[in-house]
Amino acid sequence: MMNITYGSWAATGQHTASRAGSRRRLIAAVLLAQFLSLCLAVTGISSAALAAAGVALPTSQSVLNYGLLALAFGGARLARGGALARPWWCYAALALVDxxxxxxxxxxxxxxxxxxxxxxxxxxxxxxxxxxYFVLSARYRPRHYVAAGVCVAGLALLVASEGVSSTAGPAPLLGDALVVAGALLYAVSNVTQELFLGAASTAEVLGMVGAFGALIAAAQAALLERGAWAALLAPDAGGAGGAGQAEGRHALVQSVGVAFGAFTAALFAFSSLVPVVLVWGGATALNLSLLTSDMWAAAARVLLFGGFGGAGGWFAASLALVAAGLVLYASAGSAKADDGRGAAGDGGASALHASARGFEAVPVADEDDHFSSEQQEQQRLRQQQEQQQGQGQQLRREGSGADLLVQWQQAPPPRPAPAGTV
Known part of the structure; x- marks a missing residue:
């Protein structure tokens, strides 16, 4: 019995250490996501600057990023060799969504x-x-849903504020609808990446998405944005009239080049590090952590794009609701249950990635159910120890019988009795 008790406590200690490691990974994911939040804000500021300059090249902005992903990560995957963990059309579909x-x-x-x-x-x-919930079998507590509802309430308040803002844009409701549709596709992309990372390496996912994304984006840009490129590169793009024409065109092309470069660098860094955050913290933790990009966007709107036009109070209330939802979600604990992940470099196999089936496990316990979960874990470990001990005793009994058989087979044959003896 002492061995069983010691083993159960040792296993419980390993379980506690695993949970602590999971929390450390989650904290690391949140911290890394703050850098991604800054990258996301840079992409937004660059896109807003291009739109303010009258340059409409939404697909062309992403072509170079996908090409860099294909070269950097696709090249590493080709050098490693071997078959793909997923069919090629899975990556093509993911690239299309992205x-x-x-x-x-x-x-x-x-x-x-x-x-x-x-x-x-x-x-x-x-x-x-x-x-x-439906794809990865993640399980959330009621507090998670309340937190998400608070975030959605903040978004609804922002949409309502667009009607009273003088700097909301030429068609704010249409723009808001486009953002919501894009956000839904981003959700599909994030969850699908997290699912794919259960079997494929980061290099394979990013390399294949980059290759197919570059092809899709280049074809779409050639089809939809030829006119915008022609207008940008036309001799009179900077305005009419002699030296002013050349100077204006040069300034416009230069500003577009700077915005394109900033957008591509930020998006490449963002895309390269997203899989790491997905593995460490999950898609929900990633998107919640990226809410801090709103602060950078608010500062940019004040400094570069004319402030809030009388709707600053609405925006502050909306941001407060979103921040409250984030704090509430974090206080609910992690909904990501799979804590058995290791880390591997680019040259390693899939040790970095979690098994998608691992999300079916029970999530890490909160403080209010800590003791009950510990008791259940200890009981389960004791049962396992008892089963193992019973199997060990059976093996020892079988081993003892086998030893007797071997001794009998190896014993010398009995000597024949002398003649005439009875």
């Missing part, structure tokens, strides 16, 4: 404000929760 999500959100900057796009993009959160 390209169209980027297209819709970037297109929205032509119709609504920077802060509206960044806040409404948070609609990804309830969509990710729903998809994770």
């Amino acid at each position: 390209v169209e999500a980027n297209f819709l959100v970037v297109k929205a900057y032509q119709y609504t404000s920077l802060t509206s796009v960044t806040l409404l993009d948070c609609f990804t959160i309830p969509a990710v929760i729903a998809l994770s």
